[in-house]
Amino acid sequence: MNKPDPKMVPMREQDPSERRNNFKEVPYGYSLDEAICEAKRCLQCKKPLCIDGCPVGIDIPGFIDLIAKGDLKGSIKKMKETNSLPAICGRVCPQEEQCQKVCILSKMGEPVGIGRLERFIADWEAEQTNREAPRKVASSGKKVAVVGGGPAGLTVAGELAKLGHKVKIFEALHKMGGVLIYGIPEFRLPKKVVEREVEYIKSLGVEVVTSFVVGKLETVDELLNEFDAVFIGSGAGLPWFMDLPGENSNGIYSANEYLTRVNLMKAYKFPEYDTPIIKGKHVAVIGGGNVAMDSVRTALRLGAEEARIIYRRSRKEMPAREEEIHHAEEEGVIFEFLTLPIAYHADEKGWVKDMECLRMDLGEPDTSGRRRPVPIEGSNFKLPVDLVVVAIGNSPNPLIPSTTSGLEIGRKGNIVVDTDTGKTSKKGVFAGGDIATGAATVILAMGAGKAAALAIDQYLETGKW
Amino acid sequence: MKIIVKESIAKDLTKFVIQSPLIAKKALPGQFVVLMVNEAGERIPLTIVDVDKEKGLITIIFQEVGYTTKLLGKLAVGDSLYSLVGPLGKPTEIKNYGKVIVVGGGVGIAELLPVVKAFKKAGCEISSILGGRTEKLVILRDQVKEFSDQLYITTDDGSLGEKGLVIDPLKRLLSESSDWGLVFCVGPVVMMKAVSDLTRGYKIETIVCLNAIMIDGTGMCGGCRVTVNNKTKFTCVDGPDFDGHKVDFNELMTRQKRFLQHEDKSMCKLNKQINNE
Ligand SMILES: Cc1cc2nc3c(=O)[nH]c(=O)nc-3n(C[C@H](O)[C@H](O)[C@H](O)COP(=O)(O)OP(=O)(O)OC[C@H]3O[C@@H](n4cnc5c(N)ncnc54)[C@H](O)[C@@H]3O)c2cc1C
Numbered sequence: 001m002n003k004p005d006p007k008m009v010p011m012r013e014q015d016p017s018e019r020r021n022n023f024k025e026v027p028y029g030y031s032l033d034e035a036i037c038e039a040k041r042c043l044q045c046k047k048p049l050c051i052d053g054c055p056v057g058i059d060i061p062g063f064i065d066l067i068a069k070g071d072l073k074g075s076i077k078k079m080k081e082t083n084s085l086p087a088i089c090g091r092v093c094p095q096e097e098q099c100q101k102v103c104i105l106s107k108m109g110e111p112v113g114i115g116r117l118e119r120f121i122a123d124w125e126a127e128q129t130n131r132e133a134p135r136k137v138a139s140s141g142k143k144v145a146v147v148g149g150g151p152a153g154l155t156v157a158g159e160l161a162k163l164g165h166k167v168k169i170f171e172a173l174h175k176m177g178g179v180l181i182y183g184i185p186e187f188r189l190p191k192k193v194v195e196r197e198v199e200y201i202k203s204l205g206v207e208v209v210t211s212f213v214v215g216k217l218e219t220v221d222e223l224l225n226e227f228d229a230v231f232i233g234s235g236a237g238l239p240w241f242m243d244l245p246g247e248n249s250n251g252i253y254s255a256n257e258y259l260t261r262v263n264l265m266k267a268y269k270f271p272e273y274d275t276p277i278i279k280g281k282h283v284a285v286i287g288g289g290n291v292a293m294d295s296v297r298t299a300l301r302l303g304a305e306e307a308r309i310i311y312r313r314s315r316k317e318m319p320a321r322e323e324e325i326h327h328a329e330e331e332g333v334i335f336e337f338l339t340l341p342i343a344y345h346a347d348e349k350g351w352v353k354d355m356e357c358l359r360m361d362l363g364e365p366d367t368s369g370r371r372r373p374v375p376i377e378g379s380n381f382k383l384p385v386d387l388v389v390v391a392i393g394n395s396p397n398p399l400i401p402s403t404t405s406g407l408e409i410g411r412k413g414n415i416v417v418d419t420d421t422g423k424t425s426k427k428g429v430f431a432g433g434d435i436a437t438g439a440a441t442v443i444l445a446m447g448a449g450k451a452a453a454l455a456i457d458q459y460l461e462t463g464k465w
Numbered sequence: 466m467k468i469i470v471k472e473s474i475a476k477d478l479t480k481f482v483i484q485s486p487l488i489a490k491k492a493l494p495g496q497f498v499v500l501m502v503n504e505a506g507e508r509i510p511l512t513i514v515d516v517d518k519e520k521g522l523i524t525i526i527f528q529e530v531g532y533t534t535k536l537l538g539k540l541a542v543g544d545s546l547y548s549l550v551g552p553l554g555k556p557t558e559i560k561n562y563g564k565v566i567v568v569g570g571g572v573g574i575a576e577l578l579p580v581v582k583a584f585k586k587a588g589c590e591i592s593s594i595l596g597g598r599t600e601k602l603v604i605l606r607d608q609v610k611e612f613s614d615q616l617y618i619t620t621d622d623g624s625l626g627e628k629g630l631v632i633d634p635l636k637r638l639l640s641e642s643s644d645w646g647l648v649f650c651v652g653p654v655v656m657m658k659a660v661s662d663l664t665r666g667y668k669i670e671t672i673v674c675l676n677a678i679m680i681d682g683t684g685m686c687g688g689c690r691v692t693v694n695n696k697t698k699f700t701c702v703d704g705p706d707f708d709g710h711k712v713d714f715n716e717l718m719t720r721q722k723r724f725l726q727h728e729d730k731s732m733c734k735l736n737k738q739i740n741n742e
């Protein structure tokens with residue numbers, strides 16, 4: 001057997017100078033030939049490390065082997081045994097930190113492009129007109145309510161439906177998908193991909209109710225009267241602010257508001273769509289995670305002349321995915337590292353006109369293991385801005401915790417769960433995803449949904465808590 | 466989500482009765498819905514003015530001020546909304562406050578009505594002050610009167626009641642007696658500010674119902690934030706009722722003007738649509 005190419009088959013992308021002016025997806029995806037070529041790089045390890053690196057344990061060599069052999073139908077089937085949302089994971093999972101990080105090939109060069117292949121196989125299936133209808137399963141007669149239509153809720157619902165349970169998802173917004181639909185921008189995750197996956201979950205027999213706020217219209221306790229079990233996957237949707245002087249000036253958004261206007265409400269198409277958005281010329285985005293990258297790249301696409309990331313540590317500590325940082329750099333985002341905003345100043349009409357910042361130094365490591373940023377005294381400077389997006393994090397939305405009796409809540413407002421099963425302190429109630437962990441990742445939310453589905457199935461069967 | 470009744474209350478003021486059994490079952494005074502007219506539409510908040518639990522109906526009353534409310538006004542009986550979510554916000558705290566003054570202005574009178582009813586039921590003695598630019602805009606007078614012990618009306622042009630602002634009768638009431646338990650006010654921000662400034666001197670608890678610009682209405686976006694007691698609050702989940710003596714009204718007024726330019730553009734679009742019809 002030949003030694004595999006040390007390099008991944010590259011994926012074609014929209015040119016940076018062009019894509020910074022549109023909302024179309026950045027990478028184009030593999031062609032069939034490219035996919036087969038990449039699939040053939042996989043060594044089909046006897047003890048595949050990649051599977052251990054995957055939070056939902058996808059049979060990675062298995063689905064890749066079938067691509068290599070050209071059995072695409074078999075490949076997607078294998079994929080769906082463990083992952084109901086491959087088109088999404090293939091695009092936004094931090095593969096470089098998970099399966100690809102431990103792939104044996106990364107010792108000699110680049111790992112197998114597992115995420116790219118995952119995306120390929122999911123997109124291939126979407127193009128097929130004669131998709132196999134999901135098998136009908138005998139009904140168990142049990143009913144489960146799922147709160148929240150994000151990746152955690154969708155996963156748990158899909159898995160339970162496959163086991164024959166009747167599932168109903170309650171979603172607060174008018175569209176399903178959670179962060180996938182309102183947070184992650186079109187150029188990274190096209191909304192039609194999310195809609196497609198939601199349709200798949202529905203095709204399994206899952207019922208979906210939108211515009212239903214649990215805790216307001218009906219509480220979890222009330223749902224328990226009608227359903228045999230409840231899964232809470234309500235996410236971490238409460239945006240943080242820094243409590244700085246002038247932070248409520250006009251032109252200062254939370255990332256959630258900024259991204260929701262653009263993605264969910266399609267403000268980038270205003271006035272064709274009715275929701276407006278302030279388009280800045282000189283934009284500053286505070287933070288260094290995926291949310292900050294999404295916001296700053298959105299600002300560029302809305303016509304910013306200058307879009308900056310303001311981050312208090314250095315590039316090395318930035319929590320955003322490497323690929324996103326790289327894409328942002330290519331598109332011309334300016335990075336101000338070791339910089340901390342301390343105040344905003346507004347003009348006489350109340351619009352932000354500049355922000356005051358401090359330069360930072362890196363000191364000793366803090367509890368997060370990262371070196372702690374320390375302000376350099378007297379380093380104050382002003383940055384002229386007309387739009388600021390605060391993307392420093394979210395915490396769990398308190399609505400459900402505060403309206404459900406007997407639910408143990410953690411210090412950070414999260415619902416306390418047994419991580420293996422998603423069991424909460426309340427009988428019949430399970431939880432998972434960002435509401436339990438705090439802001440995390442799509443795949444972890446899915447992993448939690450999956451684990452909970454098994455535990456819920458068991459609970460429904462035995463009635464044992 | 467089907468519209469069952471449509472009624473014009475005054476110029477540019479429309480009432481809808483909408484089918485929504487679940488919301489009707491749960492709604493309490495002071496709560497609101499967020500609705501969308503169509504798929505490309507905005508999400509806008511409107512107060513739940515009345516409910517009929519048996520028939521599963523809710524009532525909203527809205528002023529056609531801008532693009533979305535004008536679009537909403539074009540819907541007819543039998544049409545359905547694209548989306549409707551509620552009841553949102555904390556309900557108004559209802560208890561027997563003793564002698565209460567309620568102040569309503571413009572479309573705020575509609576928002577006041579369910580609160581007045583509930584206060585009356587809780588045993589409060591109610592003096593109501595309603596204000597508007599002109600007679601026709603002092604809406605729902607009879608309904609408010611039904612639950613009030615006294616009713617005072619002011620109009621800018623003197624076409625009904627006293628000529629002047631709601632502040633004038635309020636001043637008189639405050640100086641005539643010192644045993645007011647609460648002032649509750651809903652209307653334009655300038656009015657709520659003036660009322661709060663006045664009652665502050667008398668140290669009378671004053672609740673105002675704020676109308677910040679919202680999107681989700683569930684505490685997710687932070688767009689509806691207001692400064693209360695020097696702290697940032699989200700109107701949709703921490704309110705919409707707040708202590709009027711602690712609200713930064715100037716900031717709220719500034720924040721309400723965020724989308725003025727966009728509103729012009731939307732109205733252009735609406736006018737074009739009307740001309741094409
Ligand atoms: C801008 C952005 C970019 C991101 N980029 C990435 C990335 O590249 N890769 C990655 O892996 N992760 C990324 N993440 C994180 C990832 O999206 C989340 O970890 C994941 O979506 C969590 O899933 P969830 O199902 O727990 O919650 P969510 O996706 O937040 O879904 C929760 C759902 O519950 C609904 N809900 C809340 N309360 C109620 C209620 N009371 N009643 C009914 N419904 C309710 C909400 O409306 C929402 O739809 C990103 C997050 C953001 C914000």
Ligand SMILES: Cc1cc2nc3c(=O)[nH]c(=O)nc-3n(C[C@H](O)[C@H](O)[C@H](O)COP(=O)(O)OP(=O)(O)OC[C@H]3O[C@@H](n4cnc5c(N)ncnc54)[C@H](O)[C@@H]3O)c2cc1C
Nearest residue numbers: 509510511512526527528530531532533534572676677728
């Ligand atoms: C909790 C809450 C309850 C409300 N209840 C009612 C109600 O029962 N009846 C009713 O008629 N209105 C109510 N409003 C106000 C209503 O939401 C706005 O009038 C509506 O969003 C305007 O949308 P538009 O697109 O038609 O106007 P736009 O084009 O957005 O604006 C037109 C004009 O209205 C002003 N405006 C915009 N949004 C608001 C707002 N949220 N509050 C006040 N002024 C605004 C703008 O400054 C502008 O001058 C409520 C608002 C809140 C927050």
Ligand code: SF4
Nearest residue numbers: 042043045050103104
């Ligand atoms: S570790 Fe890498 S080479 Fe080995 S099976 Fe997994 S993807 Fe293939």
Ligand code: FES
Nearest residue numbers: 682684686687701
């Ligand atoms: S409207 Fe989004 S947080 Fe209040």
